[in-house]
Every structure is written in C-alpha cells, then in structure tokens.
Amino acid sequence: MISLLKRMLPWLMTTALSIVLILSTRDGASVPTQGQVTDLVAVGSYPISVGVKVFALWSENSRLRRELTEHKVDESHLSEVIKENDRLRGLLEFRVRSNLDITAAEVVGFTSNEGVRGIILKRGYTDGIATGQAVITPDGLVGRVYRVHENSSIVQLLEDPNLGIAAKLIKGSETGIIHAAPNGRMRLQGVPLSAEAALGDSVVTSGEGGVFPPGLMIGSCVKVSPSPEGWLLYVDVKPSVDKRRLEEVFVIRSTFVNE
Numbered sequence: 001m002i003s004l005l006k007r008m009l010p011w012l013m014t015t016a017l018s019i020v021l022i023l024s025t026r027d028g029a030s031v032p033t034q035g036q037v038t039d040l041v042a043v044g045s046y047p048i049s050v051g052v053k054v055f056a057l058w059s060e061n062s063r064l065r066r067e068l069t070e071h072k073v074d075e076s077h078l079s080e081v082i083k084e085n086d087r088l089r090g091l092l093e094f095r096v097r098s099n100l101d102i103t104a105a106e107v108v109g110f111t112s113n114e115g116v117r118g119i120i121l122k123r124g125y126t127d128g129i130a131t132g133q134a135v136i137t138p139d140g141l142v143g144r145v146y147r148v149h150e151n152s153s154i155v156q157l158l159e160d161p162n163l164g165i166a167a168k169l170i171k172g173s174e175t176g177i178i179h180a181a182p183n184g185r186m187r188l189q190g191v192p193l194s195a196e197a198a199l200g201d202s203v204v205t206s207g208e209g210g211v212f213p214p215g216l217m218i219g220s221c222v223k224v225s226p227s228p229e230g231w232l233l234y235v236d237v238k239p240s241v242d243k244r245r246l247e248e249v250f251v252i253r254s255t256f257v258n259e
Helices: 002-023 034-097
Strands: 102-110 118-121 134-137 140-148 153-157 165-169 175-180 186-192 202-205 217-226 232-239 248-252
Touching (some): 165 186
Antiparallel strands (some): 134 140, 186 232
C-alpha cells in the first residue's frame, strides 16, 4: 500500500496543481495557454517527483545495507560453526585413536592465587582426576594436575617455572630436563654438546620420572646454543600447545610407570 502511494504521489500532485491553475482563470483576468499550463505543471511537479525518487532510493539503499549486514553476520556465524565442528571432530578422533586412559575436561578459567601458573578444569576427584596426572591435547602436553577438588581441579602448566619435565630430542634421543624460559618458550637443559640438535627438531617426553608417558609432544626446537659451561647445549623450544586457546583438554587418569 505504501509503495503504491509513493508511485501515485507525483500524479496526484500534478493533477492538483492543474486544477488550481484552471480554477484560477475563472475571473477572466487572464487565461494561460495550454503550453503555459503544461510548463507550470512540469516545473512544479519536478521537485516533488525527484524528492519521491530520492526517498525511494534511500529506502532501497537502507534495505540492501541491512540485508548485506545480516548476510555477513550469518556468514560469520556459519564460519565459526564450521571451525567449532572441525575442532570437536579432531578431539573426538584423538580420543578414539589414543591408546591412553583419558577423560575429557572443559577449561573454565585460569588460576590467580594458587601459587602456580595454571588452568582450572571442570573435573574433580569424582571424575577420577588425581594429583600428578598428565594433561594433554591432540597438539601435545599441557601440564600436570596440581590440585584436585570434588568437581574441579587445577593444572600446572608447562610455562610454570617450578615445573621440570624429563624430555628428549626425538631424533638423537638425547635426554634432559625442560623448564619454562622467557618469551613463552621452554628450554631443554642437560643435553651434551655432541648432540645432533637442529632447528625444527621435535622435543617429546622421555617417560622418565613416572609421571608422563614417553613420546608426548612438547614442542619444536627454535634455537640451539652452548651453555655457559661450554660442554652442554641449551635447546630453546616453542611449545606445540597454545595455552591461550585451550577450551578442552584430556587428563590421563593413570600415572605412568617407566619400566
């Protein structure tokens, strides 16, 4: 109805102006010619017609902008849904192919006053979680369970300087202890100078110590340098797990005994 009125408005205004001009000639003072009437009608109706068209174009533009915005929002939402499905599918596939006794746990926060750098899980001892258990993702090692409550637990992250893990270079099998280092990295120490360590080499858990199963990915080598003593190597490692993006992790429910 509104769109019909918009289309009829120029015609109605033109008709009204014509009637006014005709009636104004009844006193006989002057009778405008047909051409003059036509000119007056054309000139008088032009601004009205242009205004109506501008308004119609503005309305159409607003509608198109709104639809475009809605389309972008829907497209963005669809992209996020696809990414989330891919992530969850990856977690499910990892759980199926893993030969470890693991249970999934949701990350609900980060510790603030527990004395450790860690994350909080929505799983506790009622779910079989116990202190010392290893925490992993499909990308690698996250840390170990530090404290357990009934329905929650705290995980000490690899980046905590108080946590040391027995690790090794996957190629040469040289072992050492890996600790947190500056710039968000880890440092494998105790590796002999003769070790064949190269950039990009993987560093994994060695299994020594009875806490972490062997072969869990820790990260990749980004720098190799001699220690101050000169007879050992410092192997700087970039962690394979991005702690800032953790949403779910897996807890290995039984401790590992290295035989």
